[in-house]
Amino acid sequence: MEEDKLQFHEMGLDDRLLKALADLGWAQPTLIQEKAIPLSLEGKDLLARARTGSGKTAAYAVPLIQRILTSKQTVREQAVRALVLVPTKELGQQVQTMIRQLTAYCSRDVRVADISGKADLSAQKPILMEKPDIVVGTPSRVQAHVNAQNLVLNSSLEMLVIDEADLLFSFGFEDDIKSLLCHLPKIYQAFLMSATLNEDVQALKELVLHNPVTLKLQGSQLPDGSQLQQYSVKCEEEDKFLLIYTLLKLGLVRGKTLIFVSAVERCYRLKLFLEQFSIPACVLNSELPVHSRCHIISQFNQGFYDYIIATDEHGLEDPATSSQKSQGKGNKKKSGKGGKGKDKEYGVSRGIDFHNVSNVINFDFPTSVDSYIHRVGRTARADKPGTALSFISHTELLLLTEVENALIGDNTDCVLKPYGFKMEEIEAFRYRCRDAMRSVTKQAVKEARLKEIKQELLNSEKLKTYFEDNPRDLQLLRHDKDLHPAVIKPHLKNVPDYLIPAALKSLVNPLNRRKRKQKPKGATVMRSSFKKNFRSKNPLKSFRYVKKKHTEKKAKKS
Template sequence: MEPEPSFAHMGLDGRLLQAIAELGWAKPTLIQEKAIPLALEGKDLLARARTGSGKTAAYAIPLLQHLLQVKMSPLVTEQAVRGLVLVPTKELGQQVLQMIRQLTAYCSRDVRVADVSGQVDMSAQRPILMEKPDVVVGTPSRVLAHLQGHSLSLRHSLEVLVLDEADLLFSFGFEEDLKNLLCHFPKIYQSFLMSATFSEEVQALKELVLHNPVTLKLQESQLPEAAQLCQYQIRCAGEEDKFLLLYALLKLGLVRGKAILFVSTVERGYRLKLFLEQFSIPACVLNAELPVQSRCHIISQFNRGFYDYIVATDEQVLAEPTVRAKRRKGAKGAKAEKGKDPEYGVARGIDFQNVATIINFDPPPSVESYIHRAGRTARADNPGTALTFVTHPECPLLAEIEEALAGESTEPVLRPYQFRMEEVEGLRYRCRDAMRSVTKQAIKEARLREIKEELLNSEKLKTYFEDNPHDLRLLRHDRPLHPAIIKPHLRNVPEYLVPPTLRAIAQPLLNKRKRRKHLAPSSSRPRGGFQARGGRNPLRSFQYMGRRPRRPANKGKTS
């Protein structure tokens, strides 16, 4: 019987093992179990593993182990940049930085890391690079700019190169940047290519940077098993039904926990946020128009539980590779199209933590897009749900996705969601009122207001909050944006509008509101201290909630 794999048997530095234990990683994932020992032997790796499988730690741990061994060598006395991690998006750069800092919690003085992928002025990053951090994380374009500006040198020091989400590096238009980067590298270095797919772009990168690599193509499905990830579809008659369904799911408590709502365009994202505001459902938007500091802060606070809902736009990632490449090429030396960041992406790489549900409000345009969206939930050993709304014109696209995911299986992958739209018809008039209030002008004003506020917040994040990290919790991104007055009666759903078949599920929410009313200050209770039992017809039965005042014993009498 083979012993169960563990980090302790890999010969890692004690400080790394201490950090791993603090992170709560009991045992390595499959990709970590296979990749780390090979990487520690000095081999080049080409590894494919599905999203959420622990690829970041699979290369970060051997990279840090190598650096710690180099630091202990008496022959090495000079500080130098020995590790380079290339990522396709700024958000992923921030995530990699955070992961490496967590793993170096007990050796931060020996191993320093810097992220240069952020959207800050290069002059502000030069002093950091002049100190020669051990690991540099960045997008190919930003790293190349620093190399050409002589604020970074790798020709004689680079020992380990990592290309994270390698299949996106070419498709994001970084092909020329990557080829130019090779001119600044030494002839010999160890390389890791980590990817979710083995595309033509990955094969091209393999020829460019790898030397006799070991290929790890793990035999696992692209998405977690059905026991961990429940995938559903629900057919909607039209756009109005999509909004009505989402309103019912969220307001009746049919969707519990944190959720990411994926839409196809930035405008759709703001429309959905303003719609939800009508019912006092707070949500924050995440798209390519927002500053990178704000985007990373939104993701960080979502992971920490400040927000329950994110309306995410991933059109940059979901576009065709040739289109993305043209966008990036056209954006060089100028602002990106319509103010969008060409190095933005949330459907891939970003580790949204403890996401219970993914809702495809707009269905993804391809199989890969669906896999990457659904991969934001059911990560590690946590269960998750992916629910896709689809109208009749979108059915052929959904059929392609189902066919690709099913493979040889005859069982449907996207099961029909058991929900009867006729049962929530009583909520339709409320939904229509909310949709009418979300006009094109309201969306435009909200969009401009959000960008202006986030630009201001981004400046604060870059300066003041660096010295006052505890004040970050005061900055929230789910504030209302709607310029019109929100109708207060839409906040709660009256019990008579809740379908009888859903009352058992929605009842905890209704009871919670009643408890809050019961626990309100005495001045806000109904006069006389009466409250209808069970919240039903107040003319039938009452329950006395107050205390009868006791008359003083000798009031009005003389001794």
């Protein structure tokens, strides 16, 4: 079967594109790439469903670049030929990075611009005036540039891509998309890429596609049990903190880990709790500037730190109301405590390419099946193995049942297995956790959020031009540094040997334990030789009193 698989060099791609693919180390296409690229090059509209991590971005980026290179052989006029719509700013930057990697050897012929950032329209206008071949952006930002006449699409556009199509409506972009379609030419090639085919995607299909080819490549939306291990453990609020402390501090969870919680406030509560035990973690917070969030993801991918605490921010509670700026004050009350200052175009569980994630921990269980699938889809990507562990309280049992029924209905064998962990074995750690939790007050959480926002704003705005000239210094900005608004108790840093359960001692620092067993012989010799030397050179034991001459003379005179 492998012999019949279509290879990149058999697709009629430009040599420069093939060379870039080789530099990326892609020996052969993934299933979605093998099926989508030839159909796209034939000019057909595509509706593609493939799970996260299957290579969907390259499946549309490669034909976009190839068609632009082909058209430039006959038409020399510079114009915007392709538009890529994404639901989040982070995904926009990721798509731009991917296209730049693929155009490494033809960057003069194929130029790409990402306009999904927070920069002012006037600041992005010069970029669009140069008419880049590919424009990447969120629907609201693209629509704003069209309204400002910075971007003209009705004459030159040849290709439209809607990535993560099932998220666009839920993020409040329905009106923007419908308005934007009025500014597009009558004829263009379109791609809808998504991990799920829900009602929103069907609605978009009717609006955008013309006689599309539908690619539904995987029966299940998650890898099977041989690649993805999924577990659940029933524990209440205090036990969640106890269990996460034990798993991370004793090294029972190894490798890069994403920890999902239900709200931004919970992110900082968990971060401050882990700081008590000197466990570094960083928060991916929608309140931070987009450059900071992308920098956090970049550093995580490069291995600077192992733990990211994040939220879904799925729709930001009320996407319909948050999509209009004019509704100001009324929305602030509606969005609740966690809604203030959040970025509508932020998303973590979807679209963001975290590299080599070994584990996903659902500290708080997701509120929908889709959210669970997209959280867990951050691990076990491509052919790499992964583990997902969900903490389940009694209030989350119905959600667990809903997810399990959906996975079974999806014809998959990757149901959630009970995590065989005996909570009574780590009972000795409970007093430490309670001690740490007492320090993490509401005031401490509030101060931590304010401190990080101020710190990130300073880094991203005032030092932006400096870091452009000194890119190496940017690596020194670590996002997992201690915030320290809570009182740190030094005794919590180390774990005494007597507290470690007997069943876990063989798993905790096995290398250190081997070294301890090898020491006794050398250690006793050193001690005995030290004692001998000490006795022979001890000034108190070798001291002898000698009478001085002047005392003897005094005795003779008397």
